[in-house]
Amino acid sequence: MLPVAIVGGGPVGLALALHLQQAGIGCAVLDARPDGALRADRRVLALSHGSRQILERVGAWRSLVATPIAAIHVSQQGRLGRTLIRARDAGVPALGYVAEAGKLGAALAQACADAKVTVLHETRVLGADTRADRALLRIAEQRGESAREAQLIAWAEGTVSGVNESVRRDYGQQAIVATLQTRQPSGNVAYERFLATGPVALLPRDNGFALVWTVPGDICASLLALDEQGFLSRLHDIFSGRFDFTDVGERSAFPLGLRFRESPVGNRAVWLGNAAQTLHPVAGQGFNLALRDVAQLARLLREGASDCGSALLLARHAAARRLDRRSAIGFTDGLVRLFGIREALAGHARGAALLALDLMPAARRFLARRMIYGARGW
Numbered sequence: 234m235l236p237v238a239i240v241g242g243g244p245v246g247l248a249l250a251l252h253l254q255q256a257g258i259g260c261a262v263l264d265a266r267p268d269g270a271l272r273a274d275r276r277v278l279a280l281s282h283g284s285r286q287i288l289e290r291v292g293a294w295r296s297l298v299a300t301p302i303a304a305i306h307v308s309q310q311g312r313l314g315r316t317l318i319r320a321r322d323a324g325v326p327a328l329g330y331v332a333e334a335g336k337l338g339a340a341l342a343q344a345c346a347d348a349k350v351t352v353l354h355e356t357r358v359l360g361a362d363t364r365a366d367r368a369l370l371r372i373a374e375q376r377g378e379s380a381r382e383a384q385l386i387a388w389a390e391g392t393v394s395g396v397n398e399s400v401r402r403d404y405g406q407q408a409i410v411a412t413l414q415t416r417q418p419s420g421n422v423a424y425e426r427f428l429a430t431g432p433v434a435l436l437p438r439d440n441g442f443a444l445v446w447t448v449p450g451d452i453c454a455s456l457l458a459l460d461e462q463g464f465l466s467r468l469h470d471i472f473s474g475r476f477d478f479t480d481v482g483e484r485s486a487f488p489l490g491l492r493f494r495e496s497p498v499g500n501r502a503v504w505l506g507n508a509a510q511t512l513h514p515v516a517g518q519g520f521n522l523a524l525r526d527v528a529q530l531a532r533l534l535r536e537g538a539s540d541c542g543s544a545l546l547l548a549r550h551a552a553a554r555r556l557d558r559r560s561a562i563g564f565t566d567g568l569v570r571l572f573g574i575r576e577a578l579a580g581h582a583r584g585a586a587l588l589a590l591d592l593m594p595a596a597r598r599f600l601a602r603r604m605i606y607g608a609r610g611w
Contacts, residue, residue: 241390252531279517314584
């Protein structure tokens with residue numbers, strides 16, 4: 234019987250497999266996609282310095298091409314007050330790194346190949362039955378349907394599901410993503426600018442920026458339909474002429490909402506990544522939280538569990554991750570709600586708070602370490 238069956242061969246599932254392989258815990262990754270499909274993912278991820286440390290431990294960082302973030306500039310449109318959070322505030326070489334999801338997946342896949350991790354492609358899980366002492370997975374692969382037994386199922390693909398087990402909130406927003414080129418260099422500075430309609434993030438990437446623009450769902454289509462000059466003109470106005478945008482790549486959009494399981498564990502099952510929680514992209518917390526979940530689970534399994542799916546072990550994992558999960562969920566949801574208040578007084582209060590943060594090094598350090606290492610960063 235397999236100690237751990239990992240369902241999903243994305244970055245989260247592969248990261249868990251590498252952790253378990255290092256700990257000497259048997260596992261197999263069951264991935265519905267063909268080999269190499271992960272490399273086609275053009276999404277951009279903001280990896281915290283803490284995530285870099287996790288990826289370094291499993292040998293997946295050295296081959297990854299990523300752009301460091303030296304500082305984050307936070308402001309709101311049409312209001313006074315801004316703050317600049319620098320890497321030195323947190324005592325780290327970079328606050329984070331910007332990398333393409335497909336390239337991260339390729340780095341993790343290569344590390345898995347080097348470590349001889351079992352990854353079964355084109356293997357789809359049809360269902361799972363859990364019992365007191367084991368879990369039974371029904372799978373479909375090229376040669377037909379079969380079954381596998383495991384002590385623990387780690388669900389690392391898909392989204393949060395189960396009406397009675399999850400919390401859902403629709404923000405009524407879409408995120409427009411694209412790559413941008415500017416005449417002036419990024420200086421490795423990321424920008425988060427809050428508008429009444431939602432935040433706009435510019436993440437330094439290679440010689441330009443990656444854009445994540447949150448917009449109301451009812452105007453998203455019209456923005457995507459703008460020609461290149463019209464689209465760049467809108468961004469020029471948002472950033473008050475700070476940048477001379479020269480080119481925009483292919484634009485796409487996806488809906489934004491908050492979804493999370495009240496508990497990330499069940500009977501011989503654990504949910505990780507988007508299967509456990511899907512957060513608003515503001516502050517870039519989602520994937521970094523997932524990697525911390527993975528590291529904590531692997532740590533508990535490494536401590537000598539004879540049964541990887543025991544109820545006691547899973548309860549310990551849920552308890553260990555409760556503070557960080559709740560804090561990340563509350564932090565991102567709170568930012569969306571706080572900066573979504575349109576009253577003038579609220580705008581002035583936010584500006585004053587940003588100004589105060591800029592004048593308080595200890596507060597900036599606290600916030601920076603919180604974003605890098607999670608709720609226990611202090």
